[in-house]
Amino acid sequence: QVQLQESGPGLVKPSETLSLTCTVSGASISSYYWSWIRQPPGKGLEWIGYIYYSVSTNYNPSLKSRVTISADTSKSQFSLKLSSVTAADTAVYYCARPHRMGEFAFDIWGQGTMVSVSS
Amino acid sequence: EIVLTQSPATLSLSPGETATLSCRASQSVDIYLAWYQQKPGQAPRLLIYDASNRAPGIPARFSGSGSGTDFTLTISSLEPEDFAVYYCQQRRNWPPVTFGQGTRLEIK
Numbered sequence A: 001q002v003q004l005q006e007s008g009p010g011l012v013k014p015s016e017t018l019s020l021t022c023t024v025s026g027a028s029i030s031s032y033y034w035s036w037i038r039q040p041p042g043k044g045l046e047w048i049g050y051i052y053y054s055v056s057t058n059y060n061p062s063l064k065s066r067v068t069i070s071a072d073t074s075k076s077q078f079s080l081k082l083s084s085v086t087a088a089d090t091a092v093y094y095c096a097r098p099h100r101m102g103e104f105a106f107d108i109w110g111q112g113t114m115v116s117v118s119s
Numbered sequence B: 001e002i003v004l005t006q007s008p009a010t011l012s013l014s015p016g017e018t019a020t021l022s023c024r025a026s027q028s029v030d031i032y033l034a035w036y037q038q039k040p041g042q043a044p045r046l047l048i049y050d051a052s053n054r055a056p057g058i059p060a061r062f063s064g065s066g067s068g069t070d071f072t073l074t075i076s077s078l079e080p081e082d083f084a085v086y087y088c089q090q091r092r093n094w095p096p097v098t099f100g101q102g103t104r105l106e107i108k
Helices: none
Strands: A003-007 A018-025 A034-039 A046-052 A056-059 A067-072 A077-082 A091-098 A106-109 A113-117 B004-007 B010-013 B019-025 B033-038 B045-049 B062-067 B070-075 B085-090 B103-107
Touching (some): A003 A091, A003 A106, A018 A091, A046 A067, A046 A077, A056 A067, A077 A091, A106 B045, B004 B085, B019 B033, B019 B085, B019 B103
Parallel strands (some): B010 B103
Antiparallel strands (some): A018 A077, A034 A091, A046 A056, A067 A077, B004 B019, B033 B045, B033 B085, B062 B070
16 A cells, blocks of 8 residues: 655745655655645645656746755655745645556645745 | 636535536646545545546546536535535646646535
């Protein structure tokens, strides 16, 4: 059974870098578009980007200049870094995996981690 | 970027009734549309992929239809646990993958 677990600071100061890690159990972090998705409080879902085969990435153009997604296969983890954060980046951040290789219908999600941006 | 518009924003129904939720795309997404259910404090749950395919373990009362720009999620004989927020999502043109703004299904 594949499980995902997000971890990282729950509070980040404005202008700093948000850093989160998704630990994967029950699967290898390859072959799928391992993704980060976020949800501001009371709002909808926003896809941030993915990592594929641990080296290939693709990002939401609206965030591309500030986002880096990387992977550590030895630890079965992939990570999100979002730089120069503002209050608008306050959200629940989810890591997720699609139900099939090469596509984006996400059937496996982490529980989500709330990140607040505040001084 | 493909914009998905869901309607209505809120739908009030009683258990046992049938819910019809709509998702309209700003340009064709072929059949590459998924539906999710989200309950408070939980991650979204995949219900339907590729417009009409139920994900494993999803009850048969959930069905999806449509292609191109107009899609429908139908929930027949509503159960108390079906009252939640529903999102559609397209994967036809990316990046980015995009989601609709959601429809809240509430108990009348």
